[in-house]
Amino acid sequence: MIDETKVTRNYQITIPASIRKRLGLRVGDTLIVRLEGERIILEPKRRSITEIRIRLGKKIDWRYVEETIREEIEKE
Incomplete structure (x- = not known):
């Protein structure tokens, strides 16, 4: 872009x-x-997970986010 x-x-x-x-x-x-x-x-x-959680509040299923991050790290 x-x-x-x-x-x-x-x-x-x-x-x-x-x-x-x-x-x-x-x-x-x-x-x-x-x-x-x-x-x-x-x-x-880059923001920390804590900052992101505060900004987004309860709009996100954090268990899903953390699980996805773990899966991506394991792929590397």
Whole structure:
């Protein structure tokens, strides 16, 4: 996915809506910024399971989520 954004006079950028939606970014989320050669890489800071549980509340069957994670780890 490729999109454009401008740097403001305060050196801020706006992350395009299509990218925010795809990554599930929300106001207040933290991004990690790193430099690779001449490229600026932005990536969401990974959340802990506890933070995710608090954010989503009771909308999720956590036993299923934890079981799925264990299965994926065992595949590696």
